[in-house]
Amino acid sequence: MSREPIAQLRAKTALSYQYVRQWTARVPVMARVVLGLFLVAAVLMTVRTALVAKDASLHLKLQHGFHNAQVQVWVDGELVYSGKVTGAPKKRFGLIPTDSVQGSLSQIIPVRSGQHKVRVRIEPDDATMQEDAIGGDFAHNSERELSVSARQNRLSLSWLGTNIAPAETSSSFGWFLRYGGSLLLTIGGSILSALTGYAIKELYARLRHTSAPKAELGPQ
Numbered sequence: 591m592s593r594e595p596i597a598q599l600r601a602k603t604a605l606s607y608q609y610v611r612q613w614t615a616r617v618p619v620m621a622r623v624v625l626g627l628f629l630v631a632a633v634l635m636t637v638r639t640a641l642v643a644k645d646a647s648l649h650l651k652l653q654h655g656f657h658n659a660q661v662q663v664w665v666d667g668e669l670v671y672s673g674k675v676t677g678a679p680k681k682r683f684g685l686i687p688t689d690s691v692q693g694s695l696s697q698i699i700p701v702r703s704g705q706h707k708v709r710v711r712i713e714p715d716d717a718t719m720q721e722d723a724i725g726g727d728f729a730h731n732s733e734r735e736l737s738v739s740a741r742q743n744r745l746s747l748s749w750l751g752t753n754i755a756p757a758e759t760s761s762s763f764g765w766f767l768r769y770g771g772s773l774l775l776t777i778g779g780s781i782l783s784a785l786t787g788y789a790i791k792e793l794y795a796r797l798r799h800t801s802a803p804k805a806e807l808g809p810q
Contacts, residue, residue, distance in 0.1 A: 643702070644700035644701055644702050645702065645703050645730055645731055646700070646701050646702065646703045646728035646729065646730065646731065646732050646733065646734075647698050647699065647700055647701065647728075647732070647733040647734070648663075648665070648670075648698070648699040648700075648701050648708065648728070648733075648734060648736060649696070649697075649698050649699075649733050649734065649735040649736065650663060650671070650695065650696070650697045650698075650699060650710075650736050650738065651694075651695075651696055651735055651736065651737050651738065651750070652675065652694060652695040652696075652697075652738040652739075652740065653692070653693075653694050653737075653738070653739050653740070654675060654677060654692070654693050654694070654695075654712065654738075654739075654740040654741070655677065655690060655691050655692055655693075655740065655741045655742060656675070656677050656691060656693065656712075656714040656715070656716070656717060656740070657676065657677055657691055657714075657715065657716065658674065658675070658676050658677075658714070658715045658716075659674070659675050659676075659677075659712050659713060659714040659715065659717075659740070660672070660673075660674055660675075660712075660713040661673055661674070661675055661695065661710070661711070661712060661713075662710070662711045662713075663697075663699065663708065663709070663710055663711075664708070664709040664710075664711075665699070665701055665706050665707070665708055665709075666706050666707055667707075667709075670699050670701070671697060671699050673695075673697070675693055675694075675695050676693055677691040677692055677693030678691065678692065678693065679691055680692045698733070701728055702728070703728050703729060703730040703731075703732070704727070704728060705725065705726075705727050705728075706725070706726060706727075706728060707723055707724075707725050708723065708724055708725070708726060708736060708747070709721065709722070709723040710722060710723070710736075710738055710745070710747060712740045712745060717742055718743075720740060720744075720745035721745070722745045722746065722747050723747070724736070724747040724748070724749070726749055734749060734751075735749065735750035735751060736748075736749060736750070737749070737750050
């Protein structure tokens with residue numbers, strides 16, 4: 591690249607910088623403060639999104655013996671899946687129908703990494719509701735398979751594959767992301783709300799003072 595295009599580029603950059611600087615100088619101070627507060631709010635929302643990102647997966651594998659049933663799954667008390675399942679008569683040797691019914695469900699559910707409690711509820715149309723829970727640790731960018739077996743009088747949950755022992759550091763870090771991060775965001779949001787209210791109040795007072803008619807001086 592020759593020197594002339596570089597010099598032109600530098601001149602255009604300097605001109606743009608001067609234009610932005612002059613435009614910023616014309617913006618009222620309180621308006622700049624409010625703009626800065628909104629930028630801080632945007633950063634806080636970005637951090638919140640990163641903290642609650644679901645970076646792991648729960649693979650639900652259900653085997654049941656009902657004609658129709660409602661399935662619900664909670665993770666740490668939050669409903670993450672709800673749906674209907676159906677079953678068909680089981681055939682012996684693949685040909686002879688029997689009185690038993692079988693059906694299956696495979697569902698992948700996004701979750702956050704860390705230690706979680708998974709609760710599963712089965713509500714058949716022609717049987718008693720069943721519910722059970724199990725705890726498990728989810729590593730970052732991983733998938734855990736949960737086997738659920740639901741029969742007329744029995745519901746069992748078990749992890750497939752090698753169970754991951756919950757590491758103390760992982761649990762502590764997950765606890766911080768879940769509770770500590772929420773606490774910091776709550777405090778930051780309260781401070782931001784207070785500063786925004788103060789900035790708007792000051793801006794309104796300045797505009798009112800500027801637009802108020804000046805009192806005429808009487809004779810001395």
